[in-house]
Amino acid sequence: xxxxxxxxxxxxxxxxxxxxxxxxxxxxxxxxxxxxxxxxxxxxxxxxxxxxxxxxxxxxxxxxxxxxxxxxxxxxxxxxxxxxxxxxxxxxxxxxxxxxxxxxxxxxxxxxxxx
Amino acid sequence: xxxxxxxxxxxxxxxxxxxxxxxxxxxxxxxxxxxxxxxxxxxxxxxxxxxxxxxxxxxxxxxxxxxxxxxxxxxxxxxxxxxxxxxxxxxxxxxxxxxxxxxxxxxxxxx
Numbered sequence: 001x002x003x004x005x006x007x008x009x010x011x012x013x014x015x016x017x018x019x020x021x022x023x024x025x026x027x028x029x030x031x032x033x034x035x036x037x038x039x040x041x042x043x044x045x046x047x048x049x050x051x052x053x054x055x056x057x058x059x060x061x062x063x064x065x066x067x068x069x070x071x072x073x074x075x076x077x078x079x080x081x082x083x084x085x086x087x088x089x090x091x092x093x094x095x096x097x098x099x100x101x102x103x104x105x106x107x108x109x110x111x112x113x114x115x
Numbered sequence: 116x117x118x119x120x121x122x123x124x125x126x127x128x129x130x131x132x133x134x135x136x137x138x139x140x141x142x143x144x145x146x147x148x149x150x151x152x153x154x155x156x157x158x159x160x161x162x163x164x165x166x167x168x169x170x171x172x173x174x175x176x177x178x179x180x181x182x183x184x185x186x187x188x189x190x191x192x193x194x195x196x197x198x199x200x201x202x203x204x205x206x207x208x209x210x211x212x213x214x215x216x217x218x219x220x221x222x223x224x225x226x
Contacts, residue, residue, distance in 0.1 A: 004157075033213060042202060042216040043158065056211040091157065095212065103148070104214060106157045 004094050004107035012113045019079040021110040025094030032075045033093040033104060034067060043091060049075060082114045117141045119203055119217030126223045127193055135188045135220045137203035145208030147179050147186045153199045198224045
């Protein structure tokens, strides 16, 4: 049973370009979370999605950031017109669709570097 | 506001026992989780407490006191490979069940 799969693992973008980060949840999981981690800091919640629905985007910056989780395919976190401050590790996590699904499992992360 | 406080760093020697504390203040509370993260790696689930008391999983134990908004992670028989960052996280429940993470504790295990 494969874990949460993220790609790319490392991404370098110039200021002003777009970054697309992909996440495939664990098999059987229909809940996806995106977190951002700046160097030597904790994980900050960004957005929570279920298939075709954004449930909670309270942690998303109001501009340039968007996320989706289509009916088919991976969840995508999109950052437009990247700036140096967007350089961070972006972790995706998934959870079972059950009342007792209280554990979320993380992928290996995507490291974005903006130059 | 929401906050989870942990010590920033802890140092211990191989074979010892170390306790990492976490105090929290959040708008909702449905449980306290602990995650381990090695440098450059994915956060890995260690334990979860929904009710007061001690949960034991091998060398790791976790404790929760909801009345004190406090929990801790206890690591026994420390090994060098335990050197990592440890995060407590509150499960907020509600519609999202999202986790709010603490600032993390960097554990350094010395020979």
